[in-house]
Amino acid sequence: MKDENHRVVRYIAVFTDLSSRKFTDSLVDRLVNYDPLTELPNRLMFRNQLKKAILRAHSERKQTALLYLDIDRFKTINDTFGHQIGDRLLQQVAERLTKCLRESGRTRRGDIVARLGGDEFALVVNDLGGPDDANKIARRVWEAFTEPFLFGDRTRRVTVTIGIALSPRDAENVDDLIRHADLAMYDAKHQGRNTYQFYSGRIQEKNSTRLDLENDLYNALERREFSLHYQPQVDLRDGRIVSMEALIRWNHPDRGMIPPDQFVPLLEDTGLINPVGEWVLEQACRDCLQFGKILGTGLSVSVNLSGHQLRNDLTKIIGRILSRVGLSPSLLKLELTESLAMQQVQETIALLDQLADMGIDVLIDDFGTGHSSLSYLRQFKISTLKIDKSFIAGACLQNDNGIIIRAIIGLAHNLNLQVIAEGVESPEQLEFLRSHHCHFGQGYLFSRPLPLSEIAQLAGRRIDRNGRLN
Ligand code: C2E
Ligand code: CA
Ligand code: CA
DSSP states (O other): BOOOOBBBOOOOOOOOOOOHHHHHHHHHHHHHHBTTTTTTTTTTHHHHHHHHHHHHHHHHHHEEEEEEEEETTHHHHHHHHOOHHHHHHHHHHHHHHHHHEEETTOOOOTEEEEEEEEEEEEEEEEOSSHHHHHHHHHHHHHTTTOOOOETTTEEOOEEEEEEEETTTOOOOOOHHHHHHHHHHHHHHHHSSSSSSEEEOOHHHHHHHHHHHHHHHHHTTTTTTTTEEEEEEEEEETTTOOEEEEEEEEEEEEETEEEEEHHHHHHHHHHHTHHHHHHHHHHHHHHHHHHHHHHHHOEEEEEEEOOOOOSSSTTTHHHHHHHHHHHHGGGGEEEEHHHHHHHHHHHHHHHHHHHHHHTOOOEEEEETTTSOOOOOHHHHHHEEEEEEEEEHOOOSSSSSSSHHHHHHHHHHHHHHHHHEEEEESHHHHHHHHHHHOOOOEEEEETTOOOOOGGGGGGTTTTOOOOOOBBB
């Protein structure tokens, strides 16, 4: 302040405490850019960082890798253990992923881990020389999941599926790079999860074929493009045919016969497995009445079930079909894969109890390939174990496969279960199975799966010592 002579006589200082303003700013920044649960960058910040990384990779002639990561069966984990455990798992995943990016305690410039929402995470890794470097990172991330996670006071294994795309190699903008990494991840899920997969043009092609097929599947049932083939299951003791396994076929108008391995997963993804599965059940039951007429009564039919069909109303659906068709429940068998049965054990136990009450036999398919808990096996009301064909294959049964087959047969005998071997192709395999008292067999040696119209040729035949139907 100056006096009348313009001399400075006083100073006034004004000051403001900015700390609360700074605090608010940083809070807003956190809310906008970070995920509150894991404290990782969220989708918004991830996109911004990715954009910068792509530009830099381009100008510095390096590659940036985008790893797109999804926890396998997270929904089941959440449903089974509750959201609190689910949240805690996501936090542990975040920690592990963050560690993956650290080298000697520091994260490199521009590398980030982000949570994109739900159980999806992304990693951006910069300055890579090429696919080899990316491969190393992918391997490191995948290996971070080999150690079990904490689930409350217990530990459990959790697996992830990872899709990877590189920029500029696979894409030069944010949206394309994300789409390609996502496609690679989707493809890896289809290959059975718990793996990682790089993007390639081939995946794009596969995906469009898949979308085409998916589209055609919607009309296939109505257009009567599905049919069932039947493969005999024979009693190895007297050579008689005891049952027929129903195997679905899709006669595509342009592509011809499409094997079930290629479209059953699509039926499952689209939910079409429910109507189609019901059609299979009903058609198989009707056909079973035909076998009775052609091949003599008492022959049963065996139907494969998919996971989505294992719901509470399955027994109702089957009950309705049986009464509509007029087939005795004792002539219907259901094949349930081992991995399916083990997925939701308590539900499976309840369902198997109900089916047993109805008088329907269930067998465990592909036995030996999944993770069986032998204690649960005791609680499952099942009649039969089916030894997976991968053990029967490999002509020399003196090796490990032979030991496994013998172990499964022994297990079945001890649990008072029947045992059937699938994929029997040679007289040597037949001899091996017979000498170890395997009850039943199925495979090309006896017969390929046949359409109903060719079943009559089996009438009155039995398997001879060499497996020929005479
Ligand atoms: P799966 O239940 O393990 O069926 C046995 C598969 O092995 C069939 O393949 C059969 O044709 C084949 N096979 C039979 N004998 C031999 C042999 O001696 N050697 C070899 N290498 N293979 C043999 P397919 O018909 O292609 O069926 C593949 C899978 O598709 C089935 O495996 C089953 O998991 C699924 N599937 C088939 N029909 C249905 C259905 O109606 N519903 C559901 N949910 N799945 C089905
Ligand atoms: Ca089967
Ligand atoms: Ca099988």
